[in-house]
Amino acid sequence: MSPSAAQGGRVDVCSDAEQRIRNAWDFPAKGGRAAMTSFDVAIPNYNYGRYLHDCVASVASQDVDALRILIIDNASTDDSARIAREIADADPRVELRLHPRNLGPHSSFNEAVDWAASDCFLILCSDDLLSPGALRRAGEVLAQDPTLAFCYGRDVGFLRDQPVPQLATGLERARWHRLSGQDFIERFCRLGVFQIPGPTLVTRTSAHKETGHYREELLHSDDYELWLRLALLGDVAVLDNVQGMIGNHADNRSGTLRARQVLHIRQTEAAAESFFSREGVALAGVRNLRRLARRGFAARAYWAALGAWSRGDPGGWSLMRYALGKAPEMAVLPPFDYLLKRPDARARLAQSLAAVVRRTSPRCD
Structure with missing residues (x-):
């Protein structure tokens, strides 16, 4: 009709x-x-x-x-x-x-x-x-x-x-x-x-x-x-x-993929690369945008790693390896600027700090 x-x-x-x-x-x-x-x-x-x-x-x-x-x-x-x-x-x-x-x-x-x-x-x-x-x-x-x-x-x-x-x-x-x-x-x-x-x-x-x-x-x-x-x-x-x-x-397919966060981040990175190498190549400031995306993917993986550790998930190690491979400086200076731009910044910061506290506190067992 x-x-x-x-x-x-x-x-x-x-x-x-x-x-x-x-x-x-x-x-x-x-x-x-x-x-x-x-x-x-x-x-x-x-x-x-x-x-x-x-x-x-x-x-x-x-x-x-x-x-x-x-x-x-x-x-x-x-x-x-x-x-x-x-x-x-x-x-x-x-x-x-x-x-x-x-x-x-x-x-x-x-x-x-x-x-x-x-x-x-x-x-x-x-x-x-x-x-x-x-x-x-x-x-x-x-x-x-x-x-x-x-x-x-x-x-x-x-x-x-x-x-x-x-x-x-x-x-x-x-x-x-x-x-x-x-x-x-x-x-x-x-x-x-x-x-x-x-x-x-x-x-x-x-x-x-x-x-x-x-x-x-x-x-x-x-x-x-x-x-x-x-x-x-x-x-x-x-x-x-x-x-x-x-x-x-x-x-649910997307839910299954998000459970494997490194794969999801890599897939998202592939989407950005496809865009910037084709239709987006003529964008003003495209080189800066690609650098911004590289740091964005690294920062996303960094905080996802801390979140995984807070849940006792060993998958946090692969996320952190990905993050530091893209942006080695994050090993010294955490990407707080990224976190504060997210709408869920407060919850993620609290979760990540809790992970750090648990990993650095002395164990009593």
Whole structure:
């Protein structure tokens, strides 16, 4: 169903899952709908059939009229295909791409980019959820200023085997501030990372099309690299609203990767290198940015090492070796400047100091 057809009159189909989402969130069934903005939401899926109903319902219940939803199933071996067909049969806004063989996650992401045709675009993993009013707020913000390439907001986590937490209604207005594309790139370099909750990132489709595909060689950091390329095309709107909910469960891929912090830092470094050696090579001050990123990755590893030691995790040694390999001076002068720029600076400092105290205190055993 095209965006223009959806504007002509939404078919108001409310599945059982959608009704559960509305009930849990006290979501308004009608009213306050965003005008003149169309949305495409792609939902890649692999063996998460048990989550599909709630995920799609969180999108279908958004207070927007012009909406298309695409479920891309990557040859799941569970009952995902059957569930996806049931969802599509009940809602004409839902389209299906059911692959006969597994083409890998990048193929699904890039297929979604090629499919997108509306004003705004979002890729939503099938184990995550949108918050009430998320698309309307994102659309209102992006519609205000054509120089904004994308927006993102806050998220909350929840356990997938627990009931969906109750949030405020979706009627709240967007609260946001601007971050220039240059500032976004510099902050990424300074911190060695820039965490954007995946289910909250909504791009201007034209910007995403110009940016292009996710790069398959970046197995776990393709999203970071794409954000940097998007920031070359415009500014970023940062919403102070809960825009998405991240489902935590045993099969969560990003959670598993973050448990191996050195690998995650190296993957993020690879994203920066890919960006700076291609599209970012013409940036003003690119050499300084690369040096800033090198120190950012080292400082991130340094404090992660102290955090690991505070938990009794021997993985802290590999993190510290990485940090000192990048910035040997940190063996003498800890990178306090890095820590103080993080939003969680106070908690990390307390954690790290506790680790130092434990390691230097005399043992009584």
